[in-house]
Amino acid sequence: MSARRISTGGHRIAIAALAVTVLGGAVAATALARKAAPAPYVIGWVTGFTGSQATNAASATQGLQAALANVNKNNIAGRTIKVYYADDAADPVTAGNVCNRLVNQTHVSAILGFESTPSTAACNTYLTPNNMPYVLAQTSTSGSLCIPNFFSLANVGNQQVNPLMSYLTKNGTKKIYVVASDFASGHVGAAAVAQQAAADGATIVGTSYEPLGTTDFSSDISKIAAAQPDTVIDILVGSDETAFYKQFKTDPRSNGIKTASFLMDDGIAAAIGGQLLQGTIVSTGYFKDNQSKGNQEFIAALQKKYGDKAEISGAAAAAWDGVFMLAHALKSAKSTSGPDVITSLLTAKTSGPRGDLAFKNRHYVSLTTYIVQEQKDGTAKLVTKAQRITPIPANPTC
Numbered sequence: 344m345s346a347r348r349i350s351t352g353g354h355r356i357a358i359a360a361l362a363v364t365v366l367g368g369a370v371a372a373t374a375l376a377r378k379a380a381p382a383p384y385v386i387g388w389v390t391g392f393t394g395s396q397a398t399n400a401a402s403a404t405q406g407l408q409a410a411l412a413n414v415n416k417n418n419i420a421g422r423t424i425k426v427y428y429a430d431d432a433a434d435p436v437t438a439g440n441v442c443n444r445l446v447n448q449t450h451v452s453a454i455l456g457f458e459s460t461p462s463t464a465a466c467n468t469y470l471t472p473n474n475m476p477y478v479l480a481q482t483s484t485s486g487s488l489c490i491p492n493f494f495s496l497a498n499v500g501n502q503q504v505n506p507l508m509s510y511l512t513k514n515g516t517k518k519i520y521v522v523a524s525d526f527a528s529g530h531v532g533a534a535a536v537a538q539q540a541a542a543d544g545a546t547i548v549g550t551s552y553e554p555l556g557t558t559d560f561s562s563d564i565s566k567i568a569a570a571q572p573d574t575v576i577d578i579l580v581g582s583d584e585t586a587f588y589k590q591f592k593t594d595p596r597s598n599g600i601k602t603a604s605f606l607m608d609d610g611i612a613a614a615i616g617g618q619l620l621q622g623t624i625v626s627t628g629y630f631k632d633n634q635s636k637g638n639q640e641f642i643a644a645l646q647k648k649y650g651d652k653a654e655i656s657g658a659a660a661a662a663w664d665g666v667f668m669l670a671h672a673l674k675s676a677k678s679t680s681g682p683d684v685i686t687s688l689l690t691a692k693t694s695g696p697r698g699d700l701a702f703k704n705r706h707y708v709s710l711t712t713y714i715v716q717e718q719k720d721g722t723a724k725l726v727t728k729a730q731r732i733t734p735i736p737a738n739p740t741c
Contacts, residue, residue: 381422384679385668387445388426389466390457395555395581399658400612403457403480404428406659410666420670422679427451431462433555433581438462442469451466452679453477455665457658459486459555459580460527467493472691474681476688480665482628482657483606486707486736487529492681494688495702496664497708498628502712502732503605507576507626508536510727511603513544517573519545520567522560522587523578525552531737532578532605542604548572555580560587568596576603583640584654585614592619609656617721629657629697629723630713641696660696667693668700706741707734
């Protein structure tokens with residue numbers, strides 16, 4: 344009896360010891376795993392949550408958040424990416440201030456921006472000296488920036504203007520009036536339109552520039568009416584574009600004058616409405632009806648996260664591409680230091696809603712351009728075959 348009790352007790356002791364050993368091993372393994380997990384990579388997301396860019400900024404932020412959820416869930420960057428949000432109010436001075444705070448107080452490692460060229464330049468006064476990456480996840484940019492830490496996923500002039508002008512002139516446009524926002528992209532865009540118009544046999548009969556945030560375009564409409572162009576090309580930003588179309592299209596003097604744009608995104612088109620916008624020709628880097636795998640995955644992710652509030656747009660697609668491009672660069676970088684991530688970005692590539700993208704040791708990417716016609720029901724119809732176009736920024740070597 345006693346021998347059995349001793350034996351049983353020893354068996355229990357052995358089991359208990361084994362349990363402690365296994366539990367201790369599990370705890371140690373868990374602690375080791377936690378210790379080995381790399382620190383999050385902290386970025387800033389800078390855009391105009393207020394100001395003229397607010398409509399597109401809201402849509403772009405959806406794309407950013409949906410992409411981050413996917414990247415972090417699937418460990419695409421090799422670590423978690425954590426984001427801080429900043430409102431540049433579509434104003435360069437504010438952009439400089441918020442980027443200063445993100446760099447010197449929040450201590451982010453990189454910035455993704457959905458900003459205008461002046462705001463992007465102001466932001467980079469704090470990133471470039473510190474060798475910190477800046478990825479422009481925009482739909483359009485002037486192409487005038489050429490700095491070593493800057494990478495653009497946005498269309499530049501030749502990718503948007505040339506195919507638009509070709510379509511317009513082949514379809515009867517001989518006289519063009521340009522109305523543009525008075526900032527870098529507006530002036531660069533207007534110059535590109537004038538250059539391509541001359542090459543295609545068309546004439547610029549007038550150009551108007553208005554400050555960012557303009558709400559009254561009555562004087563411009565009077566000038567347009569007097570010039571009697573075949574087509575008005577707008578190079579307006581965000582809510583300015585909305586205001587212009589709502590005023591121009593309801594003015595009886597606009598009858599018979601066609602409209603075209605290469606800055607208009609889906610969010611702005613929705614704000615204007617198909618009733619007013621119908622017939623407008625738009626040159627765009629994103630077409631939501633394209634059936635590519637990358638676009639279908641993007642749409643599904645936005646709809647899963649936001650349901651019927653999902654904003655499927657070029658702005659959201661650009662932000663999505665920006666997150667994935669940075670994540671792939673992080674995965675292959677030697678370290679998370681600024682110089683190493685910048686080096687990795689030069690050869691980074693991704694495939695998303697706007698197709699296959701790669702910097703190929705440059706700072707701008709080739710993109711597909713779609714020429715679409717806005718319809719009365721709010722949809723857009725593809726009117727020419729999509730074209731893959733190599734960017735020609737202001738500095739062609741950039």
